Amino acid sequence: MTDAAHALTLDRVEKTYRGGVRALQGVSLKVERGQIFGLLGPNGAGKSTLVKILLGIVRPSRCDGMMLGAPVGDKETLTRVGYLPEHIRFPEHLTGEQSLHYVGRLLKTPRAERRRRADALLERVGLSEWRKKRVGGYSKGMKQRLGVAQALINDPELVFLDEPTDGVDPVGRRHIREMLLQMREEGKTVVVNSHLLGEVESVTDRVAIMVGGLVRRFGKIDDLAAGQLGYQLEHEPHGEKTSAELVSPLCVQTDGGCRLKTGERVHFERGVVRVESSDASRVQPVLDELRRQGVVIRSFRYSRPSLEDLFIAAVEESEERIGGERTARRDRRRPKRGRG
Amino acid sequence: MLTQTLALFIDSYRELAAKKIFWIAMAISGVLVLALAAVGYSSDGNLTLLWYETSFPAENFAPRDVFYKYAFINLGLGVWLAWGASILALASTAGVFPEFLAGGAIDLALSKPLSRTRLFLTKFAASLLFVALQVTVFTALCFLVIGVRGGAWEPALFLSIPVVTAFYSFLYAVCALLGILTRSAITALILTLLFWFFIFLVHGAESGLLTWRLQNETRVHIYETTIEQLEDRVESDPLERETTRERAEAWNDQQVAEARLTSARANLESARESRDSSVTYHRYALAVKTVLPKTAETIALLERWLIDAADLPEFVNPDPSPVQIEMRLDDEGEMTEEMREAQGKLMQAELQRELRSRSVWWVLGTSLAFEAAVLAIAAWRFGRRDF
Numbered sequence: 001m002t003d004a005a006h007a008l009t010l011d012r013v014e015k016t017y018r019g020g021v022r023a024l025q026g027v028s029l030k031v032e033r034g035q036i037f038g039l040l041g042p043n044g045a046g047k048s049t050l051v052k053i054l055l056g057i058v059r060p061s062r063c064d065g066m067m068l069g070a071p072v073g074d075k076e077t078l079t080r081v082g083y084l085p086e087h088i089r090f091p092e093h094l095t096g097e098q099s100l101h102y103v104g105r106l107l108k109t110p111r112a113e114r115r116r117r118a119d120a121l122l123e124r125v126g127l128s129e130w131r132k133k134r135v136g137g138y139s140k141g142m143k144q145r146l147g148v149a150q151a152l153i154n155d156p157e158l159v160f161l162d163e164p165t166d167g168v169d170p171v172g173r174r175h176i177r178e179m180l181l182q183m184r185e186e187g188k189t190v191v192v193n194s195h196l197l198g199e200v201e202s203v204t205d206r207v208a209i210m211v212g213g214l215v216r217r218f219g220k221i222d223d224l225a226a227g228q229l230g231y232q233l234e235h236e237p238h239g240e241k242t243s244a245e246l247v248s249p250l251c252v253q254t255d256g257g258c259r260l261k262t263g264e265r266v267h268f269e270r271g272v273v274r275v276e277s278s279d280a281s282r283v284q285p286v287l288d289e290l291r292r293q294g295v296v297i298r299s300f301r302y303s304r305p306s307l308e309d310l311f312i313a314a315v316e317e318s319e320e321r322i323g324g325e326r327t328a329r330r331d332r333r334r335p336k337r338g339r340g
Numbered sequence: 341m342l343t344q345t346l347a348l349f350i351d352s353y354r355e356l357a358a359k360k361i362f363w364i365a366m367a368i369s370g371v372l373v374l375a376l377a378a379v380g381y382s383s384d385g386n387l388t389l390l391w392y393e394t395s396f397p398a399e400n401f402a403p404r405d406v407f408y409k410y411a412f413i414n415l416g417l418g419v420w421l422a423w424g425a426s427i428l429a430l431a432s433t434a435g436v437f438p439e440f441l442a443g444g445a446i447d448l449a450l451s452k453p454l455s456r457t458r459l460f461l462t463k464f465a466a467s468l469l470f471v472a473l474q475v476t477v478f479t480a481l482c483f484l485v486i487g488v489r490g491g492a493w494e495p496a497l498f499l500s501i502p503v504v505t506a507f508y509s510f511l512y513a514v515c516a517l518l519g520i521l522t523r524s525a526i527t528a529l530i531l532t533l534l535f536w537f538f539i540f541l542v543h544g545a546e547s548g549l550l551t552w553r554l555q556n557e558t559r560v561h562i563y564e565t566t567i568e569q570l571e572d573r574v575e576s577d578p579l580e581r582e583t584t585r586e587r588a589e590a591w592n593d594q595q596v597a598e599a600r601l602t603s604a605r606a607n608l609e610s611a612r613e614s615r616d617s618s619v620t621y622h623r624y625a626l627a628v629k630t631v632l633p634k635t636a637e638t639i640a641l642l643e644r645w646l647i648d649a650a651d652l653p654e655f656v657n658p659d660p661s662p663v664q665i666e667m668r669l670d671d672e673g674e675m676t677e678e679m680r681e682a683q684g685k686l687m688q689a690e691l692q693r694e695l696r697s698r699s700v701w702w703v704l705g706t707s708l709a710f711e712a713a714v715l716a717i718a719a720w721r722f723g724r725r726d727f
Contacts, residue, residue, distance in 0.1 A: 089448070106452040
């Protein structure tokens with residue numbers, strides 16, 4: 001199951017809390033080394049539970065998996081792992097510098113390395129001048145930056161960041177994004193758990209979208225968006241004709257809907273024509289046809305669904321599926337009438 | 341491994357040092373040591389306060405070194421550290437586990453390469469620092485005062501550090517368990533104080549029943565002696581007397597003794613029943629006390645180790661031997677004044693002997709067993725919980 005290329009391989013991780021709440025219903029995923037991996041999902045999707053299981057904070061109901069070449073749950077492996085919990089709380093009586101040393105000691109980081117890295121990290125997160133001040137006096141953003149610093153005190157191979165930009169101002173957020181990229185350059189594997197999809201999108205190599213304790217989408221963002229990439233053309237209304245009717249001379253109807261004669265699928269919405277193709281030359285005939293009919297073109301652009309679009313689609317799809325399953329279960333339970 | 345333990349201890353010390361209550365307790369300790377140092381003996385053996393000599397003959401009350409040791413143990417440790425400082429320590433450290441378990445804080449600790457059991461036990465041990473540091477400083481200062489002012493350089497005083505820390509750990513184990521179960525500092529504190537009060541009640545009940553038992557045993561002894569003497573009087577033959585008058589007096593005495601013998605036997609029966617009841621009740625109370633931590637006895641161990649029973653002040657451990665105790669009732673069937681006095685002293689001495697005879701194993705061993713059981717439950721709960 002383990003291999004050198006992956007920092008993390010998980011197979012059907014399950015967690016049912018007391019009271020019967022099924023937080024994870026069999027999560028399987030792989031995270032390649034040296035990548036920034038986005039773990040996304042709405043509240044209650046099970047993202048934090050999954051990360052906490054990997055770090056020994058929550059006990060799994062079932063967990064087969066390897067982390068950095070050792071079985072998940074191996075305590076010694078944690079010396080090579082960094083973690084920023086959501087809503088991190090440092091002991092408020094410690095200074096920023098003492099906090100880093102406290103975490104470093106718990107991680108068994110040698111003193112000399114701890115000192116060297118504490119200095120460098122405080123500098124890196126912009127807290128050098130606050131190093132001797134108690135954490136109790138820090139702002140939320142400063143605590144979060146200190147949290148990122150403590151996650152790196154042991155020079156980890158694998159870093160889990162749970163909502164790293166929570167409470168951080170825009171400048172700080174950009175700073176943290178840069179740090180994420182720097183971590184990747186250093187060869188670290190970073191798992192980012194965040195609600196801020198735009199930020200994740202700009203730095204992650206791969207994502208997993210979790211809904212209801214399951215991974216619903218997994219892969220590179222471009223791969224997840226495959227089939228939804230293409231050119232989008234927006235036009236003014238043209239008499240009584242719909243977009244489909246306007247483009248119909250170029251289309252052939254297939255089981256999968258409308259396609260251009262060159263094979264590209266075409267989707268229509270009110271006043272919008274979208275052609276699934278990354279080759280602009282394939283879309284020119286559509287433009288020519290519309291112009292030939294005197295249709296006014298408002299815009300023409302290459303469109304790619306955002307991570308948010310993918311996220312919303314995954315959530316909606318999951319909700320529909322869950323709703324469908326419930327209806328089916330209810331129907332099965334309902335006594336059939338008219339018999340006997 | 342040591343680095344992690346050290347990290348938790350250093351963190352606990354810093355947490356203490358950041359709390360005003362810790363320094364307030366330290367200041368109170370300092371004031372008490374100064375007060376102890378201010379009390380002294382004049383060359384005539386009278387009590388002195390700073391430079392003022394009183395007319396109180398302190399030397400008659402207790403020798404100089406015993407006075408200081410007795411004050412150190414019973415006032416310094418028994419009252420201040422075992423009550424005042426311990427309540428302050430509980431108030432100060434009741435929040436350690438609830439705060440430690442709060443989201444964002446516990447995640448940070450549990451995601452590190454150390455087992456939950458070790459994390460819990462180290463955190464628990466580190467939380468005892470409050471009392472350990474207080475008692476260390478207080479004892480060190482008292483050691484100097486007793487040495488300089490009392491003329492007794494007694495390294496055994498430092499036994500108070502493990503003893504008082506152990507005493508506090510019995511209570512803090514309960515506080516830690518409650519903190520883990522309720523995650524509320526105030527609830528943990530209040531319930532721990534109630535538990536402490538319960539121990540105090542059990543201790544009071546056991547002591548009271550022990551006194552009652554000793555009283556009954558003494559009564560039985562007195563009645564038995566009285567009956568023995570009355571039987572001798574009844575069995576004596578008046579005809580053996582030489583004169584008629586003596587024979588008449590002896591005969592009268594025989595009649596009185598016979599009459600009193602009946603009531604004395606009835607009283608003995610009643611005293612025996614009472615003794616048997618007191619023995620049973622005391623046994624129950626002792627059984628309950630055995631499974632609970634023995635806070636008062638733990639502190640009293642120091643007195644046992646540091647002061648010889650013979651050196652204890654008269655009111656604590658009286659010597660009944662100077663009083664000639666005639667163990668019988670007077671002709672009215674009542675105790676004489678001398679007997680009452682003697683019985684009181686005998687009771688106190690017997691109580692002291694009984695308390696001092698309780699083994700260290702019973703005092704510390706059963707208390708530590710209780711603590712271990714509570715810690716095992718707390719560690720189990722801490723280890724099984726999802727955070």
